[in-house]
Amino acid sequence: MKLGAKILVCTLMTAPLARSSIWVPAQGPTIQAAINSAGDGDTIIVADGTYSGPGNRDIDFDGKNIVLMSENGPEYTIIDCDGTEADPHRAFYLKSGEDTTAVIEGFTITDAYAADLHGNPWFDAAVLAESASPTLRNCIVTANDCHGVRYSDATLHMYDCLVADNRGSGIVSDGCETTIINCEASFNDNYGVLWLAQWYGREFEMLSCLVRGNGWTGLNLFIGMGLFHVQNCTFVENLTGLNYEWNFPKLAVTGQSTAVVDVSTIEDCIMAYNSEYGLVAHVWAGEVIVRCNDAYGNGIEDYHEVGVGPDDDYDNISADPLFCDQAVGNYHLSGNSPCAPENNSCGTLMGAFGVGCAPTGVDDDNPAAVPESYVLGQNWPNPFNPSTDIPFELPTAAHVKLEILNLLGQPVATLIDRPMEAGFHTARWEATGQPSGVYFYRIRSDSFCSCRKMVLLK
Numbered sequence: 001m002k003l004g005a006k007i008l009v010c011t012l013m014t015a016p017l018a019r020s021s022i023w024v025p026a027q028g029p030t031i032q033a034a035i036n037s038a039g040d041g042d043t044i045i046v047a048d049g050t051y052s053g054p055g056n057r058d059i060d061f062d063g064k065n066i067v068l069m070s071e072n073g074p075e076y077t078i079i080d081c082d083g084t085e086a087d088p089h090r091a092f093y094l095k096s097g098e099d100t101t102a103v104i105e106g107f108t109i110t111d112a113y114a115a116d117l118h119g120n121p122w123f124d125a126a127v128l129a130e131s132a133s134p135t136l137r138n139c140i141v142t143a144n145d146c147h148g149v150r151y152s153d154a155t156l157h158m159y160d161c162l163v164a165d166n167r168g169s170g171i172v173s174d175g176c177e178t179t180i181i182n183c184e185a186s187f188n189d190n191y192g193v194l195w196l197a198q199w200y201g202r203e204f205e206m207l208s209c210l211v212r213g214n215g216w217t218g219l220n221l222f223i224g225m226g227l228f229h230v231q232n233c234t235f236v237e238n239l240t241g242l243n244y245e246w247n248f249p250k251l252a253v254t255g256q257s258t259a260v261v262d263v264s265t266i267e268d269c270i271m272a273y274n275s276e277y278g279l280v281a282h283v284w285a286g287e288v289i290v291r292c293n294d295a296y297g298n299g300i301e302d303y304h305e306v307g308v309g310p311d312d313d314y315d316n317i318s319a320d321p322l323f324c325d326q327a328v329g330n331y332h333l334s335g336n337s338p339c340a341p342e343n344n345s346c347g348t349l350m351g352a353f354g355v356g357c358a359p360t361g362v363d364d365d366n367p368a369a370v371p372e373s374y375v376l377g378q379n380w381p382n383p384f385n386p387s388t389d390i391p392f393e394l395p396t397a398a399h400v401k402l403e404i405l406n407l408l409g410q411p412v413a414t415l416i417d418r419p420m421e422a423g424f425h426t427a428r429w430e431a432t433g434q435p436s437g438v439y440f441y442r443i444r445s446d447s448f449c450s451c452r453k454m455v456l457l458k
Contacts, residue, residue: 021045030055031079035066043067046107048076050407057081057089057112061134063096070106074140075438075453077106078407081126083113083145090114090125090146094132100157102134108407108438109139114146114168125150125172136161141170142455143436148188151176158183164383165436165457169194170214178204186212186383187457192238193219195228202226206233208352210331213237218274221245228264234331234352235278241271241298245282264288270321270331270339270351271295271302278302290314292346294321294339315346324357329381332357370422371395376443376450379429383457386432390415390441394422398445402427405440405451412439431456 020042028034032055034044042064048071056079061068070077083089091109094102104127114124125147127136133155140162141148147168149158156171156178163170163185170185171193178195185192192214195204203226211218211233218238221228222245235241244264266288271278278295281288282305291314295302302318303309310318322337324330332353333339339350349355371393379388390402402416412434415427429441436458442451 023047024051025049031068032056032059035059035061035064035068038064038066040065043069046070046077048072050078050080052080052082057083057091059092061094061096061098061102061132063098065098065101067103067105069103073106074108074138075440078108078110078438080110081112081144083111085113088113090128092127092129092134094129094134096132098129098132098134100133100135100155102132103137104134104139105137107139109141110143110437112144112146114144123150125168126166129154129156133157135159140164140438140455142166142438142457144168147172147190148185150174151178156180162186162455164188164455169216172196173204175202177202178206180206180209182208184210184212185214185218186210187214189215191216191218191220192235195219195221197221197226197228204228204230206230209233210352211235211238211241212329212331215239217241217243219243227262228266230266230269232268232349232352233270235269235271236273236326236331238274240277240280241274241295242266242269243277243280243282244288245280266290267292268346268348268350269293271298272321272323273297273326275299277304279306280304281306290316292316292344292348292350294319294350296320315344317344321351325381329383330357371424374445374448374450376441376452378452379441379454383455384431385456385458386434387428387430388454390427390429392425392427392443394420394425394445396422398447400443400445402441402443404429405442407438407440409440415441 022028022034022044024034024046079091081089081091090112109126112126126141126144127149129151131153135157138160142164144166148163148166148170150172152174154176156173156176158180161183164187166188169191170188174196192211217240218235219242276299278298290308293316296318308314308316319338321339322334324332333355338344340355341347341349375393377391379390400416400420403411404413406412436456439454440451
């Protein structure tokens with residue numbers, strides 16, 4: 001799942017049920033109680049709702065390789081840690097050697113407070129794994145008073161996750177083999193993603209990710225003998241887009257001799273409109289292939305000490321990527337973008353998003369055509385602050401009610417409650433005065449009902 005310019009696709013969890021399934025709260029009153037009764041290979045399925053209090057926070061798999069999944073995805077299943085300085089709590093703390101077959105899937109994780117954040121900001125997170133390697137899929141980790149996710153001396157695999165608006169960094173990988181695919185790390189106070197390789201043989205891979213609006217560097221690759229591969233990512237509006245330093249080539253040791261066995265790569269990425277630098281190589285950066293990237297519009301310099309730049313032999317460029325609508329967080333590419341495959345010498349797509357700007361809807365007073373079916377579209381932009389547009393389509397005239405709901409399902413605003421003509425329509429929600437968080441918007445008529453999720457980030 002990626003928010004921002006991409007549409008969030010919410011589907012039912014499709015992981016196959018293992019040898020035994022335990023339902024929360026029907027068969028286990030809390031998430032931890034269900035884990036305590038589970039064995040290796042079991043699946044725990046959590047019904048829709050907000051889970052908080054003892055047994056639903058500070059969750060520990062206790063060494064079991066189990067699948068913990070929500071029934072219907074993070075839009076409907078929230079772990080609210082309810083942590084404070086006086087009463088700190090995380091969502092998960094795994095520390096007993098769980099491997100990547102242990103899975104956390106389909107939750108919104110929020111309101112964690114790490115006890116030692118203010119004394120030492122590097123060692124706590126809403127999802128904390130130490131010498132444990134659970135896989136994270138389809139999760140939203142947001143509005144926590146600490147790092148969003150931190151793994152130490154383990155394997156970190158993350159897919160389709162949003163990590164946003166956390167007080168520390170978004171994702172911290174300390175001495176971990178790391179794979180992050182189709183994720184977003186945005187609006188975190190410190191780093192978007194921080195990798196501390198440290199050990200021989202550890203590798204970092206990040207593909208098709210959006211890293212946006214973080215207070216420090218979007219992606220910082222620091223210290224190590226490992227390899228990193230970053231491809232088709234978009235780094236925008238951070239302090240610096242991407243930085244790598246003290247990264248030596250991976251070495252193979254044979255007897256008393258060593259040899260370089262591979263090199264790291266940064267390719268097909270966009271580093272644009274960051275307030276200081278686009279792409280930076282600091283001291284003792286080892287051999288890194290930087291090719292087919294676009295660094296443009298950064299405050300101080302697009303390519304700093306990287307050894308490449310516009311018109312180099314590696315086809316890197318500095319050209320306006322021509323995002324569809326940067327002002328509202330739409331980082332898809334217009335058809336004439338130099339980052340589109342047909343418009344650059346690499347013949348590749350640069351960045352995390354495809355080519356083609358989403359339609360903004362048709363004026364109610366002058367519809368171009370009548371829709372064939374009822375549609376409730378994804379709001380735009382998403383995440384947003386403070387306003388967002390909600391598109392919908394009516395194939396026939398109908399009385400329409402469009403309302404905004406909070407996580408508890410309580411209405412917070414009614415945008416439309418009146419008869420409407422067939423056509424393409426757009427409603428705007430001004431969320432001024434509403435707190436950051438996850439909201440739902442629901443449309444109802446005599447013959448249609450649909451609901452989607454959106455995220456307000458301030």
